[in-house]
Amino acid sequence: MQFHHHGYVSGDPRVKPAAGVGINRPQELPDEMDVLIVGSGPAGMLAAAQLAQFPDINTRIIERRPGRLEIGQADGIQARSVETFQAFGFAEQITAEAYWITEMNFWRPDTEDPKKIVRGGRAKDDETGISEFKHLIVNQARVLDYFADVAAKSPSRLVPDFGWDFQTLEVTDEGEYPVKVTLVRSAGPDEGAERIVRAKYVIGSDGARSKVRQSIGCSMRGDQANHAWGVMDVLAKTDFPDIRTKCAIQSHDGGSILLIPREGGHLFRMYVDLGVVPEDDHGNVRKTSIDEIIARANAIMSPYTVDVRSVAWHSVYEVGHRLTDRFDDVLPEELGTRTPRVFITGDACHTHSAKAGQGMNVSMQDGFNIAWKLGHVLEGRSPESLLSTYSAERQVVAKNLIDFDKTWSTMMAKKPEEFEDPSELEDFYVRTAEFPAGFMTEYTPSLIVGEAKHQSLATGYPVGKRFKSARATRVCDTNPLHLGHQAEADGRWRIYVFADAAAPGADSPTAELAQWLSTSPDSPLAAQPQGGDDDAWFDVKVVYQQPHEDIDINAVPAVFKPEVGPFKLTDLQKVYGTVPGDDIFDVRGLSRDGVIVVVRPDQYVANVLPLTAKDELAAFFGPLLHARQPQH
Amino acid sequence: MQFHHHGYVSGDPRVKPAAGVGINRPQELPDEMDVLIVGSGPAGMLAAAQLAQFPDINTRIIERRPGRLEIGQADGIQARSVETFQAFGFAEQITAEAYWITEMNFWRPDTEDPKKIVRGGRAKDDETGISEFKHLIVNQARVLDYFADVAAKSPSRLVPDFGWDFQTLEVTDEGEYPVKVTLVRSAGPDEGAERIVRAKYVIGSDGARSKVRQSIGCSMRGDQANHAWGVMDVLAKTDFPDIRTKCAIQSHDGGSILLIPREGGHLFRMYVDLGVVPEDDHGNVRKTSIDEIIARANAIMSPYTVDVRSVAWHSVYEVGHRLTDRFDDVLPEELGTRTPRVFITGDACHTHSAKAGQGMNVSMQDGFNIAWKLGHVLEGRSPESLLSTYSAERQVVAKNLIDFDKTWSTMMAKKPEEFEDPSELEDFYVRTAEFPAGFMTEYTPSLIVGEAKHQSLATGYPVGKRFKSARATRVCDTNPLHLGHQAEADGRWRIYVFADAAAPGADSPTAELAQWLSTSPDSPLAAQPQGGDDDAWFDVKVVYQQPHEDIDINAVPAVFKPEVGPFKLTDLQKVYGTVPGDDIFDVRGLSRDGVIVVVRPDQYVANVLPLTAKDELAAFFGPLLHARQPQH
């Protein structure tokens, strides 16, 4: 956290000084806005929290409900999401209140007495150290609370507009705010009143039955039938010994339970499989009562019993594997002729089972992906073509997710005797762990992802995958820190310069690059607005190969020590050395000749380049920066 | 955190359900209260946050200021304080916004050119792993904010009463509320109005010029002269390379600076030594201007310059080494004839230099020490004699602190040429690190500290010192956790049963002890109130020698799995196994025959006993528990 540099901040430094639209932000939904987000679920709230960091962009988020979500829905938080929370500043807090998954246990029928279940195996949740973050369970409502808190404390002071029901929209050719949106008041004294508002862009984060999706003519394709689970969040007395461990429980007659212990030490969730729902079920499955769900759970758990004492929430969660063909309003035949105005995210684009705990997580990454892009386009940093990468990137991710989830849920639904090997399920779980942890996303080359021609210079930073943190020592205060954790979700591009072997001060490719970065008109930094902080758009960090004692900070080139704030203070926090015994060059396979790693605002590696590749760096950013482009 | 067990909690689980005085707590200061705390500094706020956990005790805290502290005062947070914050639930949050001290650098005159300073040495802040917590720098105001937050979210919903100036008090013999207190309104429309309130007990946390101290006839004794520093919190441009590292800087003519980088990445504090102030100075030193302080700093820092751009706060901090002879209102001649009604804490009892960064820290531990004792006495758990241990315990700590600080500040004041060895200062700093980190406190045998007859059974838990955390695996959810971090500042005694080698279920000393604890009328647990949680007063945990996989939780004795809450749910979170490769029995030198470690509500080890020492355990708690004592 960087603060006090505009003058002393007496209270909570997480409350950023109000700026732009955050100064005197109108409480009432205005008639016109830059971005309208529809729906305050995980996708919408992440997008809101990210856009709120751009104080010159007027973003509003509407929600049909009269107030915050109180209970229920998803609860599995993969490590990639916690990593994301870290960038938004609340990973520690939410981790402290969450349940931590360390192991998953597999129960199956006793071969001697199949009517009884026995513990078949234990699997470590993250055996291979995929992430330094934990795998959490915490209610979706709390995730939304934390994002709401970030948005409210942001420079734009963004808070959701509750009680508005989106009806439809139309993309017109008219004026500055071409998207015409029809809303209806869904709460308050004027409930039922219709209203038209206009926006430059609309993000539809309105869930599985999305009306935004309908408005832009997308439809969901996939299985015709849904899979149903009885879901219950309960407090109970039980003699089941693993009640506080995540378990997949399969009984002899095929009935199965996914047990998810919950935050707070007592509550747990059970997903009781209700099977595939035929199309002609006419909603009958949704009538399954809580008593039936409890009875079925007890049958599966035999010889153990679950004496439910309090039901916090229950539902029949019914969902199919479905996906839209596009994530924005540009029809296939229009591709290349115009850029999108409306985007859909999260459940509005993809639905799948709850078994792999993905829904909330993937939805948040959709929101992360579109929000910074809209920020850059609306601020005039980047051309509108940037927006076309959203659908292109996220559609593939959703497709992979659905394929993975199909395999996983088919396996979970199998009867024990159908497995060739009793530990097949467990083995699959361990083997594919990187996927549900959220780290398999790998964007392909595009406007914002390079060609990976120089991947061998940084084998631990695959181009297109998320930048995995490792430790380095911050020179100025001698703190060994996770380098990745120093990147806030502030919408900035990051350029990590991993230096060659020379120390600062010596003539070297690093020094030359630094000189070019700060002085060349071709440098991406030259596109930054005049008069602002030296690092307004680009956070440039350097990591030397030496331990911190051997780095003379006064000899470090100026580009790594930007001047910031009204007092033109020098920010010394961008200069790093290696941690003895945990050298980031070894840990991430970085060339000792040095390497540049470019990272996107949403934490994905955009490019890996040699220190000398100034032209390539300029060429990569050229099309992305308005000021760098030929003026038209 | 344990929550949801009284039913689902939809919002922030840190907001505890209101109870007792927290239900409809009057906003206005009442005429009568159980405890009146005077002064909302670190000592008072910790005491308030602790007493707020006792919902049947009406605690109020008054403060002369009209609102929260905004700026200035102390900023050094030793690891013992962070450990304490952990118990109050905000260690992660405050750590995230603080500066972290990793190294301290020592600058001295260049032997070749003494007018220039050079870096003489670097010392790691906690080389030997005294604590798993960091050494932080963060403004006192934020520490107070966090305690205020804990108190406000506690069952009692305690918030400070601002704008009340304590005048005097009198301990009468009258009625239930014998302490008669005179206050004056110091803010608001009725400023200047006098008011009498009555309390059962008063805690004077009203700082160095304490009027509570005066009222009970204590006086401060010590040096006649004060030592003065010009203190400034500033933003500056500088070429001093260690500006973001804690430094002791000594110049050739004896002028010295203690440099403390501050939170947020830019602000720093300098203590510029103004020397010993003679008694006949008549406040002249306090007239030292900020310009003079800056000029003096620049002279000392030569050849480096400090171009101050913004002054957040500055002060001349003038303080002597002083100590009161007693910390409560019981005169020496009354000792043994009556128990105290008025206590003083923090700067009201002891003042000393800022050099070792102790003031705020030791003051908080004073508050921690008295608060739980008052809680237990007022709730009727324990006899009033418990209150006499406060002065006895804390007076010694303060005395040691002052002795340490005298040595340290004398060394800091020495001219470089007076040192035999140029690294003398640095060596002293490293050698004595446990003291300033806050872990040298060692209470001697008393009503609440045992005789250490069985210390050899647990060499890593010295009786009288604070319970140092180590890792163990919680069986029910397979989480490897810091055992010590599972202890909240909830006012409960803790009994850790480190089991013998037998597994649960087998006949063993552990099983026998468990049986005795839950069924014997001599067990301390038998004193607990009927109808409450099984662990209302005593948090009993067991750590088996086996790794978690080998522990059958169903075979663990009932006393380690208490029933809690209205639904009588089983709390499984008190049963631990060892972490392979990090076995707590080895790490803390615990006997393989098992051992009982009794820990006080303020985290100090009270007793170490063999598993078979039921009589000794009963005898230890006997005098401490009203219900266990012969009724009079």
Ligand SMILES: Cc1cc2nc3c(=O)[nH]c(=O)nc-3n(C[C@H](O)[C@H](O)[C@H](O)COP(=O)(O)OP(=O)(O)OC[C@H]3O[C@@H](n4cnc5c(N)ncnc54)[C@H](O)[C@@H]3O)c2cc1C
């Ligand atoms: C009832 C329910 C139960 C679920 N249970 C589970 C589960 O047990 N496990 C699991 O993994 N996942 C579950 N999910 C799915 C999981 O919650 C989603 O994958 C995740 O929330 C997707 O995030 P999202 O932001 O895309 O959409 P959502 O979280 O669905 O958010 C959409 C938001 O848009 C609002 N909205 C909808 N239409 C409009 C409109 N016209 N105008 C204004 N606002 C509108 C909604 O009120 C909602 O707040 C459940 C979802 C629901 C709805």
Ligand SMILES: Cc1cc2nc3c(=O)[nH]c(=O)nc-3n(C[C@H](O)[C@H](O)[C@H](O)COP(=O)(O)OP(=O)(O)OC[C@H]3O[C@@H](n4cnc5c(N)ncnc54)[C@H](O)[C@@H]3O)c2cc1C
């Ligand atoms: C101006 C100042 C500067 C300091 N600078 C430093 C520093 O640079 N470095 C350092 O290590 N330590 C510094 N200290 C000391 C450090 O702040 C204390 O050691 C620490 O705060 C002690 O905590 P406490 O709770 O005992 O007392 P305090 O923090 O002093 O709190 C006492 C509280 O009681 C209130 N109070 C006083 N009298 C009354 C009354 N009659 N009625 C009602 N309320 C009353 C005060 O307003 C205050 O809020 C400074 C203290 C002060 C006052």
